[in-house]
Amino acid sequence: MGHADKHRIGDLLQRNWKTLVTALPFIWLLLFFLAPFFIVLKISVAESLIASPPFSALLDWSDGGFPSMTINTDNYAYLWEDELYLRTYLNSLKIAAISTLLCLLIGYPMAYGIVRTSGTTRYLLLLLVILPFWTSFLLRVYAWIGLLTDQGTINDVLLWLGLTDKPIRLMYSEFAVYVGIVYSYLPFMILPLYANMEKLDLALNEAAGDLGAKPLTAFLTVTLPLTLPGIIAGCLLVFIPATGEFVIPDLLGGGNVLMIGRLLSSEFNANHDWPVASAVAVVLLILLVIPMMLYHRVQSRSTNAQPSAETA
Amino acid sequence: MKRRRSILLISVLCFGYAFLYIPIILMIIYSFNDSVLLPVWGGFSTRWYTTLFNSEEIWSATLLSFQIAITTATFATLLGTLAGLALARFRRFRGRTVFTGMISAPLVMPEVITGLSLLLLFITLQQLIGWPGNRGMTTITIAHITFAMAYVAIVIQSRLTGADQSLEEAALDLGAKPFRVLIDITLPLIAPGMVAGWLLAFTLSLDDLVIATFVSGPGSTTLPMLIYSRVRLGLKPDINALATMLIVIVALGVIIAGYLIIRQQRQLERDRQLAATGE
Numbered sequence: 001m002g003h004a005d006k007h008r009i010g011d012l013l014q015r016n017w018k019t020l021v022t023a024l025p026f027i028w029l030l031l032f033f034l035a036p037f038f039i040v041l042k043i044s045v046a047e048s049l050i051a052s053p054p055f056s057a058l059l060d061w062s063d064g065g066f067p068s069m070t071i072n073t074d075n076y077a078y079l080w081e082d083e084l085y086l087r088t089y090l091n092s093l094k095i096a097a098i099s100t101l102l103c104l105l106i107g108y109p110m111a112y113g114i115v116r117t118s119g120t121t122r123y124l125l126l127l128l129v130i131l132p133f134w135t136s137f138l139l140r141v142y143a144w145i146g147l148l149t150d151q152g153t154i155n156d157v158l159l160w161l162g163l164t165d166k167p168i169r170l171m172y173s174e175f176a177v178y179v180g181i182v183y184s185y186l187p188f189m190i191l192p193l194y195a196n197m198e199k200l201d202l203a204l205n206e207a208a209g210d211l212g213a214k215p216l217t218a219f220l221t222v223t224l225p226l227t228l229p230g231i232i233a234g235c236l237l238v239f240i241p242a243t244g245e246f247v248i249p250d251l252l253g254g255g256n257v258l259m260i261g262r263l264l265s266s267e268f269n270a271n272h273d274w275p276v277a278s279a280v281a282v283v284l285l286i287l288l289v290i291p292m293m294l295y296h297r298v299q300s301r302s303t304n305a306q307p308s309a310e311t312a
Numbered sequence: 313m314k315r316r317r318s319i320l321l322i323s324v325l326c327f328g329y330a331f332l333y334i335p336i337i338l339m340i341i342y343s344f345n346d347s348v349l350l351p352v353w354g355g356f357s358t359r360w361y362t363t364l365f366n367s368e369e370i371w372s373a374t375l376l377s378f379q380i381a382i383t384t385a386t387f388a389t390l391l392g393t394l395a396g397l398a399l400a401r402f403r404r405f406r407g408r409t410v411f412t413g414m415i416s417a418p419l420v421m422p423e424v425i426t427g428l429s430l431l432l433l434f435i436t437l438q439q440l441i442g443w444p445g446n447r448g449m450t451t452i453t454i455a456h457i458t459f460a461m462a463y464v465a466i467v468i469q470s471r472l473t474g475a476d477q478s479l480e481e482a483a484l485d486l487g488a489k490p491f492r493v494l495i496d497i498t499l500p501l502i503a504p505g506m507v508a509g510w511l512l513a514f515t516l517s518l519d520d521l522v523i524a525t526f527v528s529g530p531g532s533t534t535l536p537m538l539i540y541s542r543v544r545l546g547l548k549p550d551i552n553a554l555a556t557m558l559i560v561i562v563a564l565g566v567i568i569a570g571y572l573i574i575r576q577q578r579q580l581e582r583d584r585q586l587a588a589t590g591e
Contacts, residue, residue, distance in 0.1 A: 017490065017491050021397055021398050022398040024391060025392070025395035025398070025461065026411055028457075029411070032433070032455075033414050033458055039429065039436050040428065040429045106328055110325060110328040112321065113322070113324055113328075114325070123570060127566060130566070132332055134562050134565075135559050135562050136518075136555070136558055138536050138540060138543075139554075139559075142555070143338065145546070146335070153338055186328075236420065237420065240421075244423065245422070246424050246522050247522065250544075277428060278432070281425050281428050281429070288422070292421075295419075295420055296412070296413060296416045296417070299416045299419075
């Protein structure tokens with residue numbers, strides 16, 4: 001390769017580097033993120049077969065010439081008719097919503113408390129919120145088994161205090177699932193709230209107080225509206241993944257708690273019914289599409305309009 | 313009035329941090345428990361650590377997980393940096409809406425959906441072009457790169473949006489070619505973000521259970537998959553020992569990073585004071 005050629009390649013790179021920078025991640029995401037959803041959509045309208053792979057082809061080429069397309073909506077009809085699925089979807093949304101609210105109730109005052117400190121204390125407190133975020137999610141859920149089982153720490157304490165004379169069943173209940181979700185997702189609530197509050201002038205709240213507003217009025221009319229973007233971001237970061245959560249209901253809820261992530265997984269891995277599992281995934285995605293778009297808007301607004309708020 | 317409020321805030325913080333840390337502390341304490349029946353204390357012992365170190369299963373799963381995590385982190389950082397660069401610096405290009413959507417969706421997408429859809433993609437690809445022949449390390453790595461690069465992209469994007477663009481503009485005005493500006497000015501600017509992104513991608517990959525379970529094949533068991541298959545059956549003291557080791561490693565890393573940040577912050581404040589008194 002001559003010198004001139006090298007220059008020409010350099011020039012070419014120069015001219016097209018913008019396209020190159022964009023194209024690589026774009027193509028990767030198209031292939032491994034977007035395309036898979038269309039395959040799921042496709043299989044959800046196929047018929048389930050006892051074969052490998054266990055579903056019928058969408059396009060039938062056997063007629064020769066034009067392929068005939070069969071769209072089979074039986075899987076969706078099945079989801080609608082079988083009460084189990086409807087109940088599971090509703091229960092997942094309920095558990096996710098209540099967990100989100102609990103996270104907000106604990107996380108909001110915590111974020112507020114962290115912002116009110118300063119210097120090294122603030123960094124230390126923030127670090128302590130981020131620390132569990134960097135350790136294994138699975139092991140943090142596992143840690144709760146030791147507290148919640150019949151011979152676990154919570155029951156030990158209750159027995160010792162004389163509040164109960166025999167162990168209370170805490171594991172394998174909705175209560176255990178709530179504890180697990182709130183515990184695991186709390187940092188996802190605190191961090192966006194902190195990032196939001198950090199930029200605010202919390203003295204405004206005190207000014208309102210000095211001007212005679214009652215604490216509750218000052219909070220509702222000054223602090224709450226200002227922190228609303230943080231609240232929305234935090235709630236969505238908890239609510240959306242919690243709805244499809246699999247590990248927590250499986251380890252802490254067992255068979256007693258209906259959640260859609262667990263049902264999808266068992267439909268796929270135990271029953272080998274791929275079309276129904278795909279239909280379950282499509283419906284879950286449809287349920288979450290509005291909160292996801294909302295999150296996308298909050299996310300792009302905060303990264304485009306404001307200076308960086310790096311917390312993680 | 314003010315004091316009452318601060319007492320309230322302090323008690324909320326105490327409660328919150330107790331909630332976050334008591335389960336972890338108890339898990340660590342019970343890793344030194346001599347009893348086989350986990351919730352019953354049977355005296356101090358380090359035998360579960362011996363069991364752990366002698367378990368070949370654990371070692372091979374750890375090795376596999378680390379291999380996947382290192383490859384994932386490296387590729388996710390490369391692709392994520394390019395994506396973040398595109399998002400922060402190119403205002404308009406074809407498909408921008410789809411692109412930004414694909415970057416922010418993996419952050420909240422339920423893992424079961426990502427896992428199922430990627431597995432079905434791999435199966436379809438295998439039928440069409442015969443690749444991938446076996447599911448395992450390669451398929452898990454591809455799946456991890458896909459969701460980890462979104463996190464890296466967000467980190468890079470927020471760093472670039474926060475940074476001053478005037479340096480890049482000045483270089484362009486002075487006649488530097490855009491490619492040189494990218495290499496000489498933008499890249500050093502985002503280097504700390506790339507380090508943070510690499511670590512984040514590494515941790516995310518090391519931690520993932522659900523997606524790996526979907527896209528892995530027989531014989532490829534990552535560390536979370538192994539842990540999960542054991543703890544499903546109840547408490548396991550050697551898993552407590554493993555958890556303790558992981559937590560200690562991560563805590564040390566975070567403490568060192570935190571110390572460096574605080575030191576840097578202090579230096580910055582000192583510099584600022586010096587600058588102020590100098591005037």
